[in-house]
Amino acid sequence: MTRLRRLATLALCTLLTATAGTACADHGDGGGDPSAPVRLLVFGAPEELAAYRTLADAYTRAHPDRTVQLVEAGDRKDLLARLSTSIAGGEPPELFLMNYRFYGQFAVKDAIEPLDDRITASDKIDPADYYPVAMNAFRWRGRQLCLPQNVSSLAVYYNRTLFEKYGVALPQPGWTWNDLLTTATAMTRDAAGGVIRGTESEGAAQRPAVHGVGIEPSIIRLAPFVWSNGGEIVDDPARPTRLTLDGPAAREALKNLVDLRLAYGVVPTDEEVESEDDESRFANGRLAMLLSSRRSTTTFRSITGFEWDVAPLPVYRQPAGILHSDAYCMTRGGRNKQAAWNFLEYAISADGQRIIAATGRTVPSHMAVANSPAFLGPAQPPRSAKVFLDAIPTVRALPTVSTWPEIEDVTSGILENALYRGDRLDDVIRQLDEQTRPLFARAEHPR
Structure with missing residues (x-):
């Protein structure tokens, strides 16, 4: 939802409240306390999980009133099972990190919150900054359902x-x-x-x-x-x-x-x-x-x-x-969507991607970060990191x-x-x- 549309909706809600005593539901940001804890469901090797903890800690340091709780699955099958069970039970995490090859089963059930309106309203995210092959992998029937963190x-x-x-x-x-x-x-x-x-x-x-x-x-x-x-x-x-x-x-x-x-x-x-x-x-x-x-x-x-x-x-x-690409997806049933969006916005921004790139985990989906010393710097192996970038034009x-x-x-x-x-x-x-x-x-x- 654009800023103009949000202002128009707010004005309409104010009018309805004044004339009919009817309160308007919040369908724009999804409601919830922006400072409420955000649950992020992930899986990976211990070193990968440490990378996500580094990102979550950096976010909390930048925003002391906000917290991210990592829900760590044992492996990919465990993550899929946990997500399915939590969605069916009405208590899903606000966010989950998933490869493009596996999110379709949740997209078809309408369990993922589309992000188009939030992206349009954001002053931190410009889709043109990201590799198209990764962005397109998370489009489902014309909507951007998830935002990619990497393009390996x-x-x-x-x-x-x-x-x-x-x-x-x-x-x-x-x-x-x-x-x-x-x-x-x-x-x-x-x-x-x-x-x-x-x-x-x-x-x-x-x-x-x-x-x-x-x-x-x-x-x-x-x-x-x-x-x-x-x-x-x-x-x-x-x-x-x-x-x-x-x-x-x-x-x-x-x-x-x-x-x-x-x-x-x-x-x-x-x-x-x-x-x-x-x-x-x-x-x-x-x-x-x-x-x-x-x-x-x-x-x-x-x-x-x-x-x-x-x-x-x-x-x-x-x-x-x-293509090997994982993205942050927001569940429709999550309680604190605004808090989830705040973290997601940070995680895939240039600042967030520099942090996770420094851990070695990702080939950043943010093109400027991928081509910067944050990813290509020779301080840690591999010395030939550019191999991953050179392959992007050929990936399917x-x-x-x-x-x-x-x-x-x-x-x-x-x-x-x-x-x-x-x-x-x-x-x-x-x-x-x-x-x-x-x-x-x-x-x-x-x-």
Whole structure:
């Protein structure tokens, strides 16, 4: 609601109160005490949660009469469950932080407060200051439902010290999938430092002490390589009805991904991943490369035993990346909407984004902050932070249909079996199609 409209509404309410004794409800700011505590539902690794606490503390220092209470979920599924339960029970948190891939299920239930009027009235937020790809990911049927704090992309984290030890060339911009494979093979080493080639590790007396690369077998890891190879993940990004991994470009990218384990043995086995996840394995010096988003940076900044950096994704035919973006969303049922808006406005402003960027957690969605020393400064790793910014023109968003979280869950299990168990590619593609079509069929769309 613009200032002019708010003044007109106030004048009308004053007139109604004077002539009819009728009080007007507050539908502009959502009511509530602006100084009331704001509950913010988040999840993440301990280092990520510490970053959000830093932001909340800075807000309280700037506004001593205001407080933000972090409601910390254990993981993504816990966050979704808590949010669903609290909304159904009529006691949701005022704000929650969520990836664009998962908010559609709440948007379709009208559980998220649209922010357009507040944005228009704000003297702190100008939509033109933010990367459009992130802003657009949180538009639902013509309304801006959430405001993005970050615009990350997938990158290749690598152990620079380990590369230099073995004399292997560092990943460079423009490198190809074959370059990745060659590099990962050269970096897969036994305890004595010798190269383990192909699937020799299966029969070796000792499994690799260092694996060449770690990659999660999921649709969000596969997608950018399908796009880079000229293929598509779905038949229609705006209103998808099916996966299209049966196309030749998508099929090739999928085969190459599973061959990392099945043909070349450069990624850990499922048993190894269960005993030590890829992020921990990288931090412990037992994984040469890891494909991950910016969120891993907060964890890796605690590494003291070696130097690490980031490189862009390898390329098939053209550069392509996948959007990783989280946003602050306001619940319709929250008690203190004005207090929530006050914090949200601060959190995504230039001042707020500089604070959270300094923790390493985000690639700021605010363009000026992203291109400032707050993000690019060399004081803390990665030294090649600009890799994340260079990727932004190439990033694409996955569909935000209401059933996308279910689609990701179903596809993850099938892709895990493909990578670790060696299921036939034709069977994998058929299962992916058959098990997701019903989910697409009942999906609600953002446009």
